[in-house]
Amino acid sequence: MAQFNYLNEINSLATMDGPITRGPLQRWAKKSNSENINPLSTSFKNHSNINLSSCNQSMQKLSISANQSCNNSVISTNKTPTRNDNKKGKKTPSKNKSPGRSTTPTPNKASKTPNKADRFIPSRSNSNYDLCHYMMSRDDDKNEESVPQSAAAEAIGRALSDTEPGRLLQYTCKAPAAPEGYQNRLRVVYSQAKVPSSVKNTTRYIPQAPDRILDAPDILDDYYLNLVDWSASNILAVALGNSVYLWNAGTGQIEQLCTLEGSETVCSVQWVQGGGSHLAVGTSAATVELWDCEKIKRLRVMDGHTGRVGSLAWNMYIVSSGARDGNIVHHDVRQRDHAVATIHAHTQEICGLKWSPDGKCLASGGNDNLLNIWPIAQGQHYSQTQYLYSFNQHLAAVKGLAWCPWSAGILASGGGTADRTIRIWNIKTGANINTVDTKSQVCSIVWSTHYKELISGHGYANNQLVIWKYPVMSRVAELNGHMARVLHLALSPDGTTVLSAGADETLRLWKCFMLDPSKKKEPTDSKAAKSLLNMNSLIR
Template sequence: MSQFKFWNEVNTILTMDGPVNGPVPRWQKKRDPGSSNSSSNNSSKLRSLSSSALNSTKTPIKGNENDPLRSKTPSKTPKKSKTPTPHKSARTPGGDRFIPSRSASNFELAHYKLTQDENDQSDSPTRKELQRLMSENLRGGDINNQRILSYKNKAPSAPEGFQNPMRVIYTQTKTPASTKGSRYIPQAPDRILDAPDIVDDYYLNLIDWGPNNILAAALGAHVYLWNAGTGNIDQLLELEGNDYVCSLSWTQDGNCLAVGNTNGTVELWDCERAKKLRIMEGHSARVGSLSWNSFVLSSGCRSGQIIHHDVRQREHRIGILSGHTQEVCGLKWSTDGKYLASGGNDNVLNIWQAVNGGYHSNTTPLHSFTSHQAAVKALAWCPWQPHLLASGGGTADRHIRFWNCNTGACVNAIDTRSQVCALLWSTNYKELVSGHGFANNEIIIWKYPGMTKVTELTGHTARVLHLAMSPDGSTFLSAGADETLRLWKCFTKSVTKSSNAEKVRAKPSALKQCIR
């Protein structure tokens, strides 16, 4: 074919009018889903495309607006919308929606109520019978007062004897983290010592464990010293005649021991040399309670009198308190030396405030509590809250009460259902130990401040008269009227416990050089 003839045919094709046959473009299929590839519908598709381009909100390109080929690609510049665009942070209305639980839904009742004709108010017998049957079969009662969606009670328990085959799969044991937080509390004593001839008297205080790890025990007319480190037992003294020891108390440095007798005297002994240092008189009856505050010794008598003794002076009596009408069976100075608590057989608990700059108290009680209904012997000051006092009542009371001595308020009261003979705070844990008499003769460890029982220790066959704590706070001793001393190792420090925990520090004392 000649070159001239070829270009004439090309011009003829380019200038030809009419529809162009061929496959329908992809963009045209999207605009007209019902389109086909037949050539007979191409012209109508192009006309509809032109009209849609003219009515479009986008600006077409320049040229013939009726040309479908030119209107194929619209401009990228859209018209401004009259509807404001919401901010991105704005919440969509209806975003919080209620998603019902399928198990708590009554679909039969829902379908019935949704499909019933509200406009039909027919009272025909057939309709009434239908409503009655539907009410009985669906939920019972009036179905018009029933809810479609409702919360149901806990699922009923399985019948007796039922065993879940999937129990092994869903049984979960304690994780190592939760196991680490618990500690083992033995239910049997670590050691048992014989205490023959121990006086079974609720109002006496016959046991004290000193800071040098030496236990002093009064057995009748004798005082014995048991070294908990070496196990050695030594006799310190023996009274003559029918006298017997009524109370014991170590000094705060653990070098001297105060001994109260039935004849109303108080003796001071140097236990390292087994030598009597001095005898202090002043009481008219037996001395059943003793407590130290630095170089001042407070002693409680059966007559209800309390005397402060300054052991550095020849004239040792520096104060006399007359706040009780019967025997003083409980006497304890607080750990900071600001308060003296005294409990008597007259059911009265007195709080005495120390004089400014001194180690003895005022002669007038700061607080006088009469809530106990029996003798108040068990007294214990909290080691981490020096103003908090725990007190226990006798058989007619059976309560442990907690007192805020700064305000004079009773913080809490617990009915133990047994005679409270002794109380003791743990220095390693926030727990309280109580020794009981009738009727259970047991020891209870309480979690403070919730006062939930950690454990109950049994073994004594008679009432637990006295409690004493070891210097390291890991072991406490219980003395029972069954003539046994039992050591319970219940407060061993956990490995994960911080080494910077609070510790009870003893005040320095110069008794060794100053006692005459």
Template sequence: MDAGSHSISSGKNSAAVQRPPLQEAGSRPYMPPLSTTSRNPSAKCYGDRFIPDRSAMDMDLAHYLLTETKKDKENAAALAASPSKEAYRRLLAEKLLNNRTRILAFRNKPPEPENVLAAGTVSSHQAKPVKQRRYIPQSAERTLDAPDLVDDYYLNLMDWGSSNVLSIALGDTMYLWDASSGSTSELVTVEEDNGPITSVSWAPDGRHLAIGLNSSDIQLWDTSSNRLLRTLKGVHESRVGSLAWNNNILTTGGMDGRIVNNDVRIRDHAVQTYQGHSQEVCGLKWSGSGQQLASGGNDNLLHIWDVSMASSMPSAGRNQWLHRLEDHTAAVKALAWCPFQSNLLATGGGGSDRCIKFWNTHTGACLNSVDTGSQVCALLWNKNERELLSSHGFTQNQLTLWKYPSMVKMAELTGHTSRVLFMAQSPDGCTVASAAADETLRFWNVFGTPEVAKPAPKTSHTGMFNSFNHIR
């Protein structure tokens, strides 16, 4: 179990200052307390001068440390060479106090490295050009207001589509933010009996949007015409917290523990059911090839489902997981398939686990596990470099960039004052949007610009929704 609330409320506070959503945070009257944004709350600021506080100094202790022999392991060997206190003082005066010219003294410029072995002979071991380290901005490029964002770890309330439009659910309302123009529009506000919105996912065409509701319904929208195309009912018995597309298949995960494949082109849309979780399914991700599905649940389980296994079973894939992985000790929500290795999956655990784990999904082997020290809310791979970005909850509420496979920290991005529940990546892979319980949406230029822009493959999705008019 993870420390996320199952109780649903839109988070509205009538006493709070009402402000328009997805507006620049700098233009709003509401601002979070400055003290909560400090990177070092214990640090004191004394202005531009350092004024020593002698009352906080222990002069006797300082004198003892300079004159007495210490017995700790690190310094015992070095101080053993000093026969007495008098010898130590004499050595100190001789080498340091009476020879101040050695401190920060200018010296001749070191000689240039020789690039040739002999005249006219170039070394056979040419030094490889060192790749310049990418500059990673430490602050958000843009911050927008996101009032009424539901603070629930198990939901998935933000997605960035291939047409460069970001969708985010704020309470009962779905908003669309066009990254190209910076404009915001309201797609729909669901009825109070059906809300709040609990999940959102763009179809591959970047035009159609799936919305999961607290009432268990799933809505399919055409965002180009702001038209509701279809409502899928009876798929789940309770709220739909996770969604994932695989071409024309919309996979839904519910609080009832069920995972259902829905073919949106046909009337009887529920074509496949996976049953392996005993609690809410809070993470769903299809692999890039569309052959494997990863699911994470509040039962601390991670399942890998294979299309070939499910399609060959007459029981519609029921209970036929490829791998059932029980290594996490908290809810598994954060899932990310590696873009440069098709069988590599990264997963993150909740507050009682705090680990990022890497899996070979062909064999089910855990390749590595890294304790991050805090709740892992979301994971994203860099599409251009071997890097992984994680977002976290208590206690730092930060985004951490890792170098893969060494898992050395490259950067820690701070600014959010509550747990960073959701992340989404721009279509070009460079910008990351993060939404947190502090009701702000921040954009980070964390992944840089690719050296060579690869043209997006042209894929036709026109046949996905062409039969909605007669199957409503």
């Protein structure tokens, strides 16, 4: 019998069909243990408010059940497997596959271990276990310690606590009203309101090329002079060197008015108001000459300055002159003693001089960078020596001056190369309404009589004309063509054409303010024109 026992032991050792009884557990056994124990044990790691005693009891029960399942599925090491055991239906891993690489075998039917395919494994990335556990386990007691939450959970909790029970959305007070004058720029995206008829046709055709080009040889390239003026009777006066020429814009006829003697030059020209035929001429000899252009005759010579007269301005029968000596002299052309008043207005040369349309204010600009406003009350003498305002915001000589013809008390001024700005003033309040940097020297400014626009002539460095929209001062158009700085501007009597005189010795006519024929209005005579009907009989 001993020999049979020996053979049985050899056979049991050499048998390869039985399960492995020594060494670590097989992979499928480890998985069955981890599936029964690990998920529940890890779910309680992050919660401090769980009763530890209940956890220990549940863990003990799980360990007992896990041991029973392992005992049913794994054969004890102290028993030798036999062929009869294999015949009963127990399956063991294959010989040619190692336990580490083998796929999960089918568990024994007797053990009734659940299969992996029968379990539901939730997606943990799509679940917030912290928030779910907090919502399920929180108590209404406010003194209870709060469970750590994520930022999203805290936001949801605040939103739920702020609203009434059973409500997820709650309307609060209305949004604050917009400040006065605020306009939403995005309104055009969703607004379907009808556009007013006055706003529909805001664009018009502005020719980019001049309608006509005239030669102006020997025109002086001097920023401080005023050598061009267009009369109400459609006659253009141009000073070229020491001569003055008249060009009839209606017929195209050119006529020479006068020529100064010796080395004298013409420094300024200015037509009388109301369409008269009288022209004031300022000279380098510090005199002001009065000419009758119909008779081509000089009526008188008026003195009172010690320097060249570079600017002139008419107010009814008074012609005011500004000179290099910084003085303004008011000349009454009706009287033999013409010098009514002399005002020491600036410390340097006066290069800009303009009367307001109502004749109550005189604006003077000088090379001392000052803009002064001189009031003349109705019925008073012109000997007022105290200015109303003195503006020093410009950083260069103030030559470009223009009063708005359709808005009382509005004045536009332009500075030289070091300033390059156009400023809009309200003389009634003394306020600077708007300021725009033109990037170029401002030589002259003219207001349009048909549109709420003004046009400026520029020198260094762009040499162009720019049309500005009032009061926002946005660029409407830029007119290029001059090869040198645009020194002077003049507006035609009908208000449709602007003449520009440049240092390139050319005169260019731009039809930039043309009106729609259906919108043209009949011209009306102003009070100033009516009062000048008999002016020819008053001038001596």
